[in-house]
Amino acid sequence: MIPFNKPPYLGTEPAFIQQAIDNMKICGDGPFTKQCNEWLEQRFHAQKALLTTSGTAALEMAALLCGIKPGDEVILPSYTFSSTATAFVLAGANLVFVDIRPDTMNIDESKIEAAITDKTKVIIPVHYAGVACEMDTILDLASKHHLKVVEDAAQGVMSTYKGKALGTIGDLGCYSFHETKNYSMGEGGALLINDPAHREKAEVLREKGTNRSKFYRGQVDKYTWVDYGSSYLPSDMNAAYLWAQLQQADRINEDRLRSWNRYYEGLSPLSEYGCIELPHIPAECTHNAHMFYLKCANVEERSALIDHLKEHGALAVFHYVPLHSSPAGRRFGRFVGEDAHTTRESDRLLRLPMYYGLDESDLDHVIDIITAFYR
Numbered sequence: 001m002i003p004f005n006k007p008p009y010l011g012t013e014p015a016f017i018q019q020a021i022d023n024m025k026i027c028g029d030g031p032f033t034k035q036c037n038e039w040l041e042q043r044f045h046a047q048k049a050l051l052t053t054s055g056t057a058a059l060e061m062a063a064l065l066c067g068i069k070p071g072d073e074v075i076l077p078s079y080t081f082s083s084t085a086t087a088f089v090l091a092g093a094n095l096v097f098v099d100i101r102p103d104t105m106n107i108d109e110s111k112i113e114a115a116i117t118d119k120t121k122v123i124i125p126v127h128y129a130g131v132a133c134e135m136d137t138i139l140d141l142a143s144k145h146h147l148k149v150v151e152d153a154a155q156g157v158m159s160t161y162k163g164k165a166l167g168t169i170g171d172l173g174c175y176s177f178h179e180t181k182n183y184s185m186g187e188g189g190a191l192l193i194n195d196p197a198h199r200e201k202a203e204v205l206r207e208k209g210t211n212r213s214k215f216y217r218g219q220v221d222k223y224t225w226v227d228y229g230s231s232y233l234p235s236d237m238n239a240a241y242l243w244a245q246l247q248q249a250d251r252i253n254e255d256r257l258r259s260w261n262r263y264y265e266g267l268s269p270l271s272e273y274g275c276i277e278l279p280h281i282p283a284e285c286t287h288n289a290h291m292f293y294l295k296c297a298n299v300e301e302r303s304a305l306i307d308h309l310k311e312h313g314a315l316a317v318f319h320y321v322p323l324h325s326s327p328a329g330r331r332f333g334r335f336v337g338e339d340a341h342t343t344r345e346s347d348r349l350l351r352l353p354m355y356y357g358l359d360e361s362d363l364d365h366v367i368d369i370i371t372a373f374y375r
């Protein structure tokens, strides 16, 4: 059976993990964490990057740094992972969902302004499948209405919008290094801090409310509790696993893009016949092949295709159930405007096997099974 996902693994990870153990430094903020932070800052021209225990944790930090208080509103797409929403709900926010664009499955930037009220504090663009949202429009809206922008770039590591790395465009950016993402440390993530005003507070928040980071830099002579916070530091053993992957970031990216392009080419005839729809990459975006999806005519056809693929040895899966129709989404949020695309497009979308090291023969097999289904 061709799996849907395989956690990325190069073979160089165990030696780095052993090194972390030999360093006698397996807690947070050891040498590997620092190296990863610096790598992210240099590679993506980020002001400041901090590894976290998950992408969800990075989003939680972002919500707190934006000063979200009970009753504040945040604008996000309904078509996203629960983390995007629940991180802000924990801080007390009410969710305001808006529709997506059918071409990229990203928040429809033209629907945001109508959802802004005097309670709105943050816009949260989610870069679905590592393809950027229309950030220029979103940033203009944010500056016009004095809102913060938190990018959920969990899927967008190594992708760009107009040459800028995703995660470095809004006030704050959140990455995930979960095992289902392009680069992994098992569970983990990073917060990118693009507005220097948040820097010190982020360090305190991440270090149980202490000024430990400042203390280690010699900027204060006492290490003490200064504000509220939590523990968002991953173990340096996990950072060592990630470090191995960042060392080969281009190799992983190229391998995934090769698979993505082969799917695209192989499935193009079916798209030309009008059987399926293929993803759209806007001209100003480069993507990281986080995901390859196609769209069937409707949910019944998608179920049949999933079964057909399974019978012939490949696992394909659908994605998010729109949050506004979920029990928690109904409780904590409301949908503003018309759901013209969110439900319809999410019903049709099917994700194909995609991971580092996906065999060409397996790829061709998946393309053949799908072609046979439509024939």
Ligand SMILES: *Cc1c(COP(=O)(O)O)cnc(C)c1O
Pocket: 054, 055, 056, 057, 080, 081, 083, 084, 126, 152, 154, 155, 175, 176, 177, 178, 187, 188, 189
């Ligand atoms: C994976 C993901 C997250 C959460 O990341 P974790 O590291 O699993 O906590 C958040 N948002 C999106 C869009 C994701 O794909």
